Amino acid sequence: MTTPTSRTVFAAAHVVADPRRDNTPGTPAALDWDTTLAFRHHLWSLGLGVADAMDTAQRGMGLDWPTTRELITRTGTEAKATGGRLACGTGTDQLTSTAVSLTDIQNAYEEQLEVVEEAGAQPILMASRALAATAQSPEDYLHVYGELIRQARRPVILHWLGEMFDPALAGYWGSTDLDQATATVLALIREHGPDRIDGIKISLLDADREIALRRALPEGVKLYTGDDYHYPELIRGDEHGHSHALLGIFDPIAATAAAALHALDAGDPDRYNALLAPTVPLARHLFAAPTYHYKTGIVFLAYLAGHQNHFTMVNGAQSARSVPHLVELFRLAEQAGALPDPDLAAHRMRHYLTVAAGVTP
Numbered sequence: 001m002t003t004p005t006s007r008t009v010f011a012a013a014h015v016v017a018d019p020r021r022d023n024t025p026g027t028p029a030a031l032d033w034d035t036t037l038a039f040r041h042h043l044w045s046l047g048l049g050v051a052d053a054m055d056t057a058q059r060g061m062g063l064d065w066p067t068t069r070e071l072i073t074r075t076g077t078e079a080k081a082t083g084g085r086l087a088c089g090t091g092t093d094q095l096t097s098t099a100v101s102l103t104d105i106q107n108a109y110e111e112q113l114e115v116v117e118e119a120g121a122q123p124i125l126m127a128s129r130a131l132a133a134t135a136q137s138p139e140d141y142l143h144v145y146g147e148l149i150r151q152a153r154r155p156v157i158l159h160w161l162g163e164m165f166d167p168a169l170a171g172y173w174g175s176t177d178l179d180q181a182t183a184t185v186l187a188l189i190r191e192h193g194p195d196r197i198d199g200i201k202i203s204l205l206d207a208d209r210e211i212a213l214r215r216a217l218p219e220g221v222k223l224y225t226g227d228d229y230h231y232p233e234l235i236r237g238d239e240h241g242h243s244h245a246l247l248g249i250f251d252p253i254a255a256t257a258a259a260a261l262h263a264l265d266a267g268d269p270d271r272y273n274a275l276l277a278p279t280v281p282l283a284r285h286l287f288a289a290p291t292y293h294y295k296t297g298i299v300f301l302a303y304l305a306g307h308q309n310h311f312t313m314v315n316g317a318q319s320a321r322s323v324p325h326l327v328e329l330f331r332l333a334e335q336a337g338a339l340p341d342p343d344l345a346a347h348r349m350r351h352y353l354t355v356a357a358g359v360t361p
Helices: 033-045 065-082 102-118 129-134 138-151 178-192 207-216 231-236 254-265 269-276 279-286 291-305 314-319 323-336 342-357
Strands: 009-012 049-052 086-090 122-125 156-161 197-203 222-225 244-247
Touching: 009 254, 033 049, 033 065, 049 065, 065 086, 065 102, 086 102, 086 156, 102 122, 102 129, 102 138, 122 138, 129 138, 138 156, 138 178, 156 178, 178 197, 178 207, 197 207, 207 222, 207 231, 222 231, 222 244, 231 244, 231 254, 231 269, 231 279, 254 269, 269 279, 279 291, 279 323, 291 314, 291 323, 291 342, 323 342
Parallel strands: 009 049, 009 244, 049 086, 086 122, 122 156, 156 197, 197 222
Antiparallel strands: none
């Protein structure tokens, strides 16, 4: 399938654990590399870009830095071979403590930036728990990010992840007042402009705030929605503009999302709306509080859809959602058309219920 032309779109991809190896909490991540990379080829085959080594891939929730580095390198090799678009998270999670200096944080970012650029990927400057814990003012954020933006070989994507996705990021950009935080990030973007900053991904689950930021951006700087609640209307846009996308929900609904974006390219907003509307209840349930456990639902849907043959996760995260939550997820996924083989999905759902709940449907 061809790449959508009217929007730049990345699906944030999950990783597939190796069920034969130890993936209990606190152990180094052990991945099934063949299946992990096959899923990225699936996304590219639909015309979507891949955002790798992001929170959907369990960064900070089980995916350690050595495994992340290997993931970036391996996915970069596959992207070069196939021509797939790739952006990768650049963070500071190799730091073992948040009790560090701004120099330590900058050095950690720089180490990861080199890995991402060597892989041929576009850097996404991820929100840093260490920076959130260490920075004393908005100026500290402007200093660290400014140095990284100047060093990057190509325009970067900034990353603003709300505390509903990671409580350790409360007060990011130097303030718990979102208006002040927005003013800081806008100052950063205006200083460096579109030659150095491709765009900013914002995941605050606040459509009005996203639209206001989008309208305030300098010309040529994209707003990548990370709003897994309001993505259809934000991507569709209004008379003043639209959002692009870097979304975790596009992992399980990739085929539907690609078809909807092609409808938008063809000037058919009614078909776009009809395709994406049934996916919204699924997304809202998937990303329900505690939102940071959404990865469990993502992997469960990949199992039901046949993209992997087991429901095992890095860090033992398959236990992070309840049986009733996953039963409702199955129902909503079926209604959304997110299960390409309904018979397989039903068989696997019955097997899961038998094993996890002692229920024989």
